[in-house]
Each structure stands twice: as C-alpha cells, then as structure tokens.
Amino acid sequence: MKTAKPKHQRIHVRRDKEPAYKNPKISVEKRVRDLLSRMTLQEKAAQMMCIWQQKGNTLTNEAGECDPAKARVAFKSGHGLGQVGRPSDAGKGLNARQTAELTNDIQRFFLENSRLGIPVIFHAGLIHAINIRERAYSGIGHGDRYEAACPFNPS
Numbered sequence: 001m002k003t004a005k006p007k008h009q010r011i012h013v014r015r016d017k018e019p020a021y022k023n024p025k026i027s028v029e030k031r032v033r034d035l036l037s038r039m040t041l042q043e044k045a046a047q048m049m050c051i052w053q054q055k056g057n058t059l060t061n062e063a064g065e066c067d068p069a070k071a072r073v074a075f076k077s078g079h080g081l082g083q084v085g086r087p088s089d090a091g092k093g094l095n096a097r098q099t100a101e102l103t104n105d106i107q108r109f110f111l112e113n114s115r116l117g118i119p120v121i122f123h124a125g126l127i128h129a130i131n132i133r134e135r136a137y138s139g140i141g142h143g144d145r146y147e148a149a150c151p152f153n154p155s
Helices: 028-038 041-046 068-074 096-113 126-138 145-149
Strands: 083-085 121-123
Touching: 068 096
Parallel strands: 083 121
Antiparallel strands: none
C-alpha cells in the first residue's frame, strides 16, 4: 500500500514591508517623497553635513582605515551623514585600492548604523575643476592644476 507523500507546507514568515524608498521598481520621485516623509529634521540636517578634515577624529584610524568603534561614538545618534570629502587623504594618504576599501567600509557602516540606511556620497576636487575650467575659458578666472590633468575639448 502506497502512502501519500506529505505536501510541503510553506511557512509564511511575516516581514515588514520594504519601504518605498528602497524599492528600485518605484519611480525616483515617489521614492524621494517617501524617504523625505520618513526623515526627521535631524536626519535631514545630517544629510547636509560633510566630513573632510575630521575623518581622523570621526571615521578613520591613523593608517586611514575605517574605524567602526570611532564612528559609532561620533555618529551614535544614528542620523547618518551626507558626505565624506576626499577619502583618499585619510591617514597619510591612500592609493586607489585603499581608497576603495575605505569608502566601501564607511558606506557599509552608515548603511548598517543609521536608522534609514541612506548611502553616503563621496567626493574629491574634480567637480570643482569643472567650475574652474569654465571660469578660465570664459575669461572670469584662471586655471589650475586640474586643467593640466583634465584637458577638455568639446569639438
């Protein structure tokens, strides 16, 4: 006599619904509106903050590596951070691989240790070079080392 195979039952685990701002299938406009509606005033202010010369006191050790213990103290509020400027100048200066590792570690820290997990923006001086170059070509300003490193010819 054959016995019927038991049917596999699905176990339904209740999960909190993913917030709209984390859903890439939703339009950017709706995601931004959702995120802004969830943010406190302190979190919005934190998004306007940039850590540059204070990296050694708040984010990195003497070698320029991410220091999560230091970051937990400096950012214990969980409000997040908007920007980290010039990550390559951490410690005594970092090469490309070290800079990539540092930015990955800092990003991971803020994604995991802020209430909403908003990513950090990393930047260096290049964006300023565009403005400097435009002023130089328009006769308003003068060029600098970026122009030598990043020549631009639209034709």
